[in-house]
Amino acid sequence: MTVLGKAIAHESARGHVTGSALYTNDLLPRRGGAAYAWPVTVPHARARITAVDTAAALAAPGVLLVLGAGDVPGENELGPSRRDEPLFPSEVQFFGQAVAWVIAETEEAAKLAAGRVVVDVEPLPAVLSIEQGIAEESYLTEPLFMRRGDAEAALAAAPRRVSGELFVGGQEHVYLETNAALAEIDDSGHMLVHSSTQHPSETQEIVARVLGVSRNRVVVQALRMGGAFGGKEVQANAWAAVAAIAALKLGRPVGVRLDRHHDMTLTGKRHPFLARFEVGFDDDGRILGAKVELFADGGWCLDLTEPIVYRAMFHIDNCYRIPAITVMGRGVRTNKTSQTAFRGFGGPQGMVVIEDILDRIARTLELPPRLVRERNFYREGDETHYGQPVRDAARIERIWSALLRSSSYDTRRAEIERFNATSPHAKRGIAITPVKFGISFTATFYNQAGALVIVYADGSVQVNHGGTEMGQGLHTKMMQVAAHTLGVRLDQVRAMPTRTDKVPNTSATAASSGSDLNGAAVKRACESIRSNLAEVAAAELAVPACTVVFEDGQVFPRDEPSRALDFSALARKAYLARVPLFSSGYYRTPEIHFDKATGTGKPFHYFAYGAAVTEVEVDRFTGAYSFRRVDILHDVGDSLSPLVDLGQVEGGFIQGLGWLTLEECVWDARGRFATSGLSTYKLPGLGECPLELNVALLEKATEPGVVYGSKAVGEPPLMLAISAREALRDAVAQFGSGGIIELGCPSTPETVYFAIRERTEAAGGARRAAE
Amino acid sequence: MTSRPAPDPVFAFELNGETVTVSAPAHHTLLELLRYRQGLTGTKQGCDKGDCGACTVLLDGSPVLSCLTLAVTVAGRAVTTIEGLGAEHRRAEGRPHPVQEAFDRSGALQCGFCQPGMLLSSAALLRKNPSPTADEVRAALSGNLCRCTGYAQIIEAVLRAAAVERGEDPPAPAWSIEPRDEEP
Ligand code: FES
Ligand code: FES
Numbered sequence: 001m002t003v004l005g006k007a008i009a010h011e012s013a014r015g016h017v018t019g020s021a022l023y024t025n026d027l028l029p030r031r032g033g034a035a036y037a038w039p040v041t042v043p044h045a046r047a048r049i050t051a052v053d054t055a056a057a058l059a060a061p062g063v064l065l066v067l068g069a070g071d072v073p074g075e076n077e078l079g080p081s082r083r084d085e086p087l088f089p090s091e092v093q094f095f096g097q098a099v100a101w102v103i104a105e106t107e108e109a110a111k112l113a114a115g116r117v118v119v120d121v122e123p124l125p126a127v128l129s130i131e132q133g134i135a136e137e138s139y140l141t142e143p144l145f146m147r148r149g150d151a152e153a154a155l156a157a158a159p160r161r162v163s164g165e166l167f168v169g170g171q172e173h174v175y176l177e178t179n180a181a182l183a184e185i186d187d188s189g190h191m192l193v194h195s196s197t198q199h200p201s202e203t204q205e206i207v208a209r210v211l212g213v214s215r216n217r218v219v220v221q222a223l224r225m226g227g228a229f230g231g232k233e234v235q236a237n238a239w240a241a242v243a244a245i246a247a248l249k250l251g252r253p254v255g256v257r258l259d260r261h262h263d264m265t266l267t268g269k270r271h272p273f274l275a276r277f278e279v280g281f282d283d284d285g286r287i288l289g290a291k292v293e294l295f296a297d298g299g300w301c302l303d304l305t306e307p308i309v310y311r312a313m314f315h316i317d318n319c320y321r322i323p324a325i326t327v328m329g330r331g332v333r334t335n336k337t338s339q340t341a342f343r344g345f346g347g348p349q350g351m352v353v354i355e356d357i358l359d360r361i362a363r364t365l366e367l368p369p370r371l372v373r374e375r376n377f378y379r380e381g382d383e384t385h386y387g388q389p390v391r392d393a394a395r396i397e398r399i400w401s402a403l404l405r406s407s408s409y410d411t412r413r414a415e416i417e418r419f420n421a422t423s424p425h426a427k428r429g430i431a432i433t434p435v436k437f438g439i440s441f442t443a444t445f446y447n448q449a450g451a452l453v454i455v456y457a458d459g460s461v462q463v464n465h466g467g468t469e470m471g472q473g474l475h476t477k478m479m480q481v482a483a484h485t486l487g488v489r490l491d492q493v494r495a496m497p498t499r500t501d502k503v504p505n506t507s508a509t510a511a512s513s514g515s516d517l518n519g520a521a522v523k524r525a526c527e528s529i530r531s532n533l534a535e536v537a538a539a540e541l542a543v544p545a546c547t548v549v550f551e552d553g554q555v556f557p558r559d560e561p562s563r564a565l566d567f568s569a570l571a572r573k574a575y576l577a578r579v580p581l582f583s584s585g586y587y588r589t590p591e592i593h594f595d596k597a598t599g600t601g602k603p604f605h606y607f608a609y610g611a612a613v614t615e616v617e618v619d620r621f622t623g624a625y626s627f628r629r630v631d632i633l634h635d636v637g638d639s640l641s642p643l644v645d646l647g648q649v650e651g652g653f654i655q656g657l658g659w660l661t662l663e664e665c666v667w668d669a670r671g672r673f674a675t676s677g678l679s680t681y682k683l684p685g686l687g688e689c690p691l692e693l694n695v696a697l698l699e700k701a702t703e704p705g706v707v708y709g710s711k712a713v714g715e716p717p718l719m720l721a722i723s724a725r726e727a728l729r730d731a732v733a734q735f736g737s738g739g740i741i742e743l744g745c746p747s748t749p750e751t752v753y754f755a756i757r758e759r760t761e762a763a764g765g766a767r768r769a770a771e
Numbered sequence: 772m773t774s775r776p777a778p779d780p781v782f783a784f785e786l787n788g789e790t791v792t793v794s795a796p797a798h799h800t801l802l803e804l805l806r807y808r809q810g811l812t813g814t815k816q817g818c819d820k821g822d823c824g825a826c827t828v829l830l831d832g833s834p835v836l837s838c839l840t841l842a843v844t845v846a847g848r849a850v851t852t853i854e855g856l857g858a859e860h861r862r863a864e865g866r867p868h869p870v871q872e873a874f875d876r877s878g879a880l881q882c883g884f885c886q887p888g889m890l891l892s893s894a895a896l897l898r899k900n901p902s903p904t905a906d907e908v909r910a911a912l913s914g915n916l917c918r919c920t921g922y923a924q925i926i927e928a929v930l931r932a933a934a935v936e937r938g939e940d941p942p943a944p945a946w947s948i949e950p951r952d953e954e955p
Contacts, residue, residue, distance in 0.1 A: 007878070009875055009876055009877075009878065010878070010880060010881065010883075012883060013874070013875045013876075013880060013883075014875055015883070016874075016875075016880050016883030016886045016887075017853075017870075017871040017872075017874050017875045017880070017886060017890060018813075018853065018854070018857060018871065019811075019812075019813020019814070019852065019853030019854045019856075019887050020813070020854075021883055022812065023812075023815075023884065025812075025816070026812035029806060029807050029810050029812060030810065030812075107807075173918075174918050175882070175884075175918060176815070176817050176823065176825055176882065176884040176885050176916065176917070176918050176919075177815070177817075177882070177884045178816075178817075224882070224883075225882060226815070226882045226883065226884030227881075227882040227884060227918050227919055229918075257816075259819055260817065260818040260819060260820065260822075260823075470882055471880075471881035471882025471883065471884075471919045472881065473881065643878040644878070646878060646924075647878050647881055647919070647920055647921075647924065649921075650920060650921025650922075650923055650924075651881060651919050651920045651921050653921060654920075654921040654922070655918070677818070677820060677822060678818050678820070678822035678823055678916070679820065679822050683916050683918065685913050685914075685915075685916055686908075686909045686910075686912050686913045686915075686922050686925075686926075687909065687913045689909075689921065689922050689923075693921060693923050695923075
């Protein structure tokens with residue numbers, strides 16, 4: 001009985017329900033003599049710093065230090081790829097940027113003293129929108145291109161065309177645990193940094209850089225995170241750097257914890273995008289050609305903007321074949337927080353655009369949107385616009401038709417029509433949308449992972465791997481992979497905290513790839529230990545090694561389970577026989593590549609598929625709505641851990657629902673992030689969740705070439721929520737007669753209200769004109 | 772000329788079943804007292820502003836947001852944190868609190884950061900209303916934000932715990948979970 005593919009509880013569940021699972025900031029009160037940090041921020045979107053006076057702050061009670069650029073022993077620079085991100089800036093680049101840090105005996109003392117640091121500035125003109133950035137040619141990247149066929153010619157020849165613009169809003173991560181780091185000099189005199197980071201190796205690199213030491217003098221440990229969603233992929237580094245500089249200077253532990261306001265005003269968000277498009281299609285709704293421009297608001301520094309723009313471009317097709325297309329993407333530099341990775345990494349923004357386009361086509365032709373979507377699906381043998389074969393394209397239709405059936409789509413569509421016919425002020429809408437999401441880091445070199453598996457002579461096992469645990473259940477899955485591969489019981493296996501001195505040079509736990517990459521590495525490490533142990537068992541049992549079976553903590557000849565050895569006893573024997581009981585494992589994803597110059601390649605190892613049906617009811621007078629029912633069918637391959645995957649699908653959907661409906665990032669005229677608290681930035685709570693949420697995982701979905709036939713699950717389900725936005729549009733459409741519906745994104749109740757008003761006024765106007 | 776700050780008030784209250792005497796500045800919150808003076812870090816700091824529910828504790832059995840509660844106001848009263856929830860229930864009933872078992876076994880949690888607050892709000896609900904409907908669970912937990920899950924398993928966990936607490940067979944979970952040996 002293997003534990004692989006079994007629904008098991010999260011590895012830390014016990015700790016969570018008793019309050020004993022620790023997060024980075026929980027370590028602080030446990031460290032004697034720890035000091036606390038608080039940032040000094042400047043309320044200008046852009047300004048030159050002319051003077052900083054720290055005298056009053058330094059004189060305040062409990063204050064130990066005010067850190068500035070002069071205190072950085074190494075390089076004052078955080079940028080992982082481009083050096084454009086000073087830790088202590090000389091010019092303020094976004095409203096509320098931290099320019100100095102106060103370190104004090106208590107958080108309160110640091111906070112009070114931060115208010116006493118006087119920063120003189122000379123305000124400078126700022127770029128505060130994508131449009132302004134385009135007008136002023138303020139860019140972070142060159143224009144990036146992907147082209148297939150002759151889009152111009154296809155557009156010119158197409159019998160029908162629509163063009164338009166869509167602004168897609170950003171999203172604040174709101175991981176419930178705000179950013180935190182704790183730096184201390186360990187007993188051997190080296191820098192040990194505990195960080196709530198998705199990318200310990202990069203945090204290590206940046207800490208080493210600011211300290212001016214080699215990486216082997218810095219260890220970064222990531223115990224667990226209280227959520228991350230991409231927000232701690234790059235942006236955890238700064239706080240670790242501040243803590244490390246201060247800890248080195250003071251010779252005592254220093255903790256940095258951003259409070260929610262600082263976390264929301266200092267760290268980046270999902271990129272807002274502006275899309276401009278023109279599409280040509282035939283009378284059946286088949287797309288013939290398209291030209292799309294995608295501008296991303298990247299904020300003040302490069303961060304991950306380029307690969308995010310690329311991923312938006314890679315997903316502009318979603319599940320649809322676009323025979324001729326030119327897509328241009330570009331990162332715009334604005335004076336805002338540095339926008340960064342967020343579950344989906346640009347993919348969702350690209351996908352929203354094509355789904356918006358398809359709805360416009362359907363309404364132009366007065367065809368059901370569902371039909372137009374179907375007609376444009378990829379078929380087996382098709383290639384994407386960047387030249388990658390769409391493997392398993394048939395899964396799109398398989399999922400689609402299974403979901404139409406299981407959600408009783410047609411029956412409900414008819415019911416909804418009956419309801420709407422008799423309900424003048426409340427209208428219902430329903431929509432089905434598909435998802436195809438490419439799995440792999442598009443920067444090929446990130447697609448590698450390592451593991452270190454240790455079996456002790458008593459048969460107990462430690463698993464170290466390069467991935468970090470942020471709640472997504474990666475450790476749980478890795479323990480299942482290890483237990484299954486070694487043939488031991490789950491309770492014999494421990495997942496160790498992620499540390500850079502166990503597995504080096506790791507990639508970020510991102511791009512949904514955590515279990516694919518690390519799982520393969522863990523599996524290889526376990527296989528090598530098992531083959532060593534098989535030799536020992538073979539000698540003991542007097543059978544060939546290839547016939548030895550490892551299962552559930554027992555080791556036996558394939559045909560004689562009764563002659564079982566205990567795994568623990570075997571480990572002991574192996575130790576005495578001087579056989580190594582630990583191994584590293586290493587994995588790199590095969591056969592992936594992408595050529596930026598031509599915009600073609602095979603950037604993804606495979607695609608994850610899914611589809612969702614959402615039904616909504618909208619109120620005419622307020623735009624308020626409630627989601628009545630959601631049905632999801634999602635492809636996770638052969639699930640390693642169904643309960644974990646179910647949680648990822650549900651949670652991803654709700655997070656996407658928040659992004660597309662409630663969560664509105666507002667920057668005011670001064671460039672201040674105005675929605676900087678959970679009272680103004682609305683997260684989906686229990687009250688906003690769909691009343692009925694049915695999730696099923698696709699069966700018979702083995703993915704060859706991925707660890708035990710599984711598929712990545714972290715990001716793809718987020719985009720299932722596009723069905724909710726399209727359902728809203730379907731409901732809005734009921735308040736008028738035909739035509740394209742422009743719907744803002746996020747489609748907040750306010751936005752929906754205005755969309756309805758536009759339609760009812762237009763209809764009223766038309767009626768009056770006709771009279 | 773500096774005025775001497777008034778000494779911090781000293782007061783006693785019951786913390787997870789034991790009387791403790793503490794001193795805390797008058798402006799400190801219960802959350803600060805618990806996390807930074809008592810070292811009880813199970814109570815989470817999600818927003819410090821009453822918006823997220825992560826800091827929920829029980830005050831005389833009712834849920835309060837410890838980030839909005841001044842520490843001195845709990846003088847003479849009883850505070851239960853996540854660290855004490857199981858132990859208190861075990862003392863009274865001889866077993867850990869069923870919401871702990873239910874959340875542990877249901878996939879109701881991912882990163883876990885919202886959990887202490889969720890559990891205490893749930894425990895308070897069950898104390899007041901041993902047979903809540905799904906809608907009542909939604910209402911009772913609507914002040915507790917979770918950024919990871921889709922809430923569905925959370926509702927299910929509370930309903931299961933309620934059934935166990937009533938001594939009934941809990942409704943079959945959507946997924947049968949592999950058993951585990953130790954209890955919380
Ligand atoms: S920390 Fe108290 S409600 Fe968020
Ligand atoms: S489990 Fe992460 S916030 Fe609820």
